[in-house]
Amino acid sequence: xxxxxxxxxxxxxxxxxxxxxxxxxxxxxxxxxxxxxxxxxxxxxxxxxxxxxxxxxxxxxxxxxxxxxxxxxxxxxxxxxxxxxxxxxxxxxxxxxxxxxxxxxxxxxxxxxxxxxxxxxxxxxxxxxxxxxxxxxxxxxxxxxxxxxxxxxxxxxxxxxxxxx
Amino acid sequence: xxxxxxxxxxxxxxxxxxxxxxxxxxxxxxxxxxxxxxxxxxxxxxxxxxxxxxxxxxxxxxxxxxxxxxxxxxxxxxxxxxxxxxxxxxxxxxxxxxxxxxxxxxxxxxxxxxxxxxxxxxxxxxxxxxxxxxxxxxxxxxxxxxxxxxxxxxxxxxxxxxxxx
Numbered sequence: 423x424x425x426x427x428x429x430x431x432x433x434x435x436x437x438x439x440x441x442x443x444x445x446x447x448x449x450x451x452x453x454x455x456x457x458x459x460x461x462x463x464x465x466x467x468x469x470x471x472x473x474x475x476x477x478x479x480x481x482x483x484x485x486x487x488x489x490x491x492x493x494x495x496x497x498x499x500x501x502x503x504x505x506x507x508x509x510x511x512x513x514x515x516x517x518x519x520x521x522x523x524x525x526x527x528x529x530x531x532x533x534x535x536x537x538x539x540x541x542x543x544x545x546x547x548x549x550x551x552x553x554x555x556x557x558x559x560x561x562x563x564x565x566x567x568x569x570x571x572x573x574x575x576x577x578x579x580x581x582x583x584x585x586x587x
Numbered sequence: 588x589x590x591x592x593x594x595x596x597x598x599x600x601x602x603x604x605x606x607x608x609x610x611x612x613x614x615x616x617x618x619x620x621x622x623x624x625x626x627x628x629x630x631x632x633x634x635x636x637x638x639x640x641x642x643x644x645x646x647x648x649x650x651x652x653x654x655x656x657x658x659x660x661x662x663x664x665x666x667x668x669x670x671x672x673x674x675x676x677x678x679x680x681x682x683x684x685x686x687x688x689x690x691x692x693x694x695x696x697x698x699x700x701x702x703x704x705x706x707x708x709x710x711x712x713x714x715x716x717x718x719x720x721x722x723x724x725x726x727x728x729x730x731x732x733x734x735x736x737x738x739x740x741x742x743x744x745x746x747x748x749x750x751x752x
Contacts, residue, residue, distance in 0.1 A: 467673055468680040493663045500662040504669020505676070508632050512677045515633040 424576070425451070427483040428569030429474065429514070430561055431491075433506040434458060436470050437561030440481050441552065441569045448573065450552040451481060453562040463502075467509040474513035486514050487522040487572035489529065489564060524571050529564075532571035589741070590616070592648040593734030594639065594679070595726055596656075598671040599623060601635050602726030605646050606717065606734045613738065615717040616646060618727040628667075632674040639678035651679050652687040652737035654694065654729060689736050694729075697736040 423444055430437035439453035456473045458466035478486075488510065491503055514521050527537035533547040545563035548554070551570055558566060588609055595602035604618035621638045623631035643651075653675065656668055679686050692702035698712045710728035713719070716735055723731060 464676050464680065464686050467676050471677045471680065491666065493666055495662055497660055497662045497665040498658045501656065501658055501665040501669040504666040504671075505673035506669075508670035508673025509677045511629050511632050511670070512636045512674045515629065515636065521629050 424485065424573070425481060425483040426485045426487060426569040426572050426576075427477060427481065427514075428487050428489075428565040428567070428572065429510050430489045430564035430568060431470070431503070431507040431510040432561065433463070433466060433502040435561045436474075436506065436510060437559075437563070437565035438474065438477060439558070439562055439566035439569050440477070440483060441566065441573065443573060448552060448570070450554060450566060452477075453558050453566055455559050455561045463505070467505055470506055470509040471513045474510055475516055478514065478517045478519075482517075483519065485522065485572055485576065486517075486519050487524060487568045488514070489568050490523045490525045492526070522572050522575070524568055524575075529567050529571040532574040533567055589650065589738070590646060590648040591650045591652060591734040591737050591741075592642060592646065592679075593730040593732070593737065594651065594653045594675050595729035595733060596635070596653065596668070596672040596675040597726065598628070598631060598667040600726045601639075601671060601675060602724075602728070602730035603639065603642060604723070604727055604731035604734050605642070605648060606731065606738065608738060613717060613735070615719060615731060617642075618723050618731055620724050620726045628670070632670055635671055635674040636678045639675055640681055643679065643682045643684075647682075648684065650687065650737055650741065651682075651684050652689060652733045653679070654733050655688045655690045657691070687737050687740070689733055689740075694732050694736040697739040698732055 425442045428439045436456040440451040442449050458469045530539040531537045534543050544567050548563045548566045590607045593604045601621040605616040623634045695704045696702045699708050709732050713728045713731045
């Protein structure tokens with residue numbers, strides 16, 4: 423049983439999702455959106471840190487995966503996103519788990535088969551792959567997608583190891 | 588006795604400095620530069636978090652002050668700096684101390700009297716005000732300057748309170 427936490431960080435909404443690979447298939451254990459609301463900016467970072475830290479303690483995933491960010495042209499939003507992502511990563515580092523990072527295109531490719539699929543397609547595939555009764559909210563869907571992407575990469579590397587052994 | 592930790596965050600070098608206001612004047616208890624070297628970027632964030640967390644536990648400052656950052660035109664460096672600053676702030680939030688933030692100009696104004704003093708003048712004033720035997724390294728000097736700026740603001744607000752009481 424392999425448990426993977428996926429994180430899609432943002433300063434306003436941070437998506438998180440936990441999947442578990444079981445004998446019968448891959449199941450979603452939990453997903454949510456950490457909303458930092460109107461809190462003072464530093465307090466928002468504290469909320470992201472605490473919530474992710476608590477998730478790590480509660481679910482003890484063997485793997486964690488975070489969405490890589492694009493450097494966009496807006497330096498101010500990059501600075502804010504950097505703070506949020508730094509807070510999330512610090513929370514993950516509190517457990518001794520390697521952090522995998524995947525670009526949005528790698529995530530899309532793993533789930534939909536092409537790097538430029540739109541978000542709705544990704545969310546749809548997340549729902550199908552995990553057999554969810556309804557579409558998760560956008561940020562949580564992205565987080566689950568990152569976790570599924572990590573699972574895909576992990577299984578591929580396992581197969582490569584077995585083939586070369 | 589009031590103890591203040593000043594932090595000047597950066598993804599490569601993070602300056603830290605601790606001052607203590609004593610009956611005989613303000614003294615520097617410690618300063619250093621947290622160098623994250625060539626480590627993997629996420630590990631660097633972990634180093635910043637751990638070192639600041641340890642400083643907080645060792646010195647238990649009553650106040651902490653962090654340099655505010657300018658949004659510059661470089662989105663990539665803003666993103667990196669954001670991560671580092673987010674890590675530093677998360678470490679500070681582990682203790683229940685309010686985080687004060689000051690712009691570089693506010694720090695310069697508090698120490699040198701003008702908002703556009705150069706870094707060498709600020710470092711010189713840090714040395715004079717704290718009676719240091721030599722100039723601290725640039726990042727540590729900036730961190731001590733932020734702590735001194737916070738002390739200045741704190742004393743001013745105390746005086747205002749006393750005057751209105």
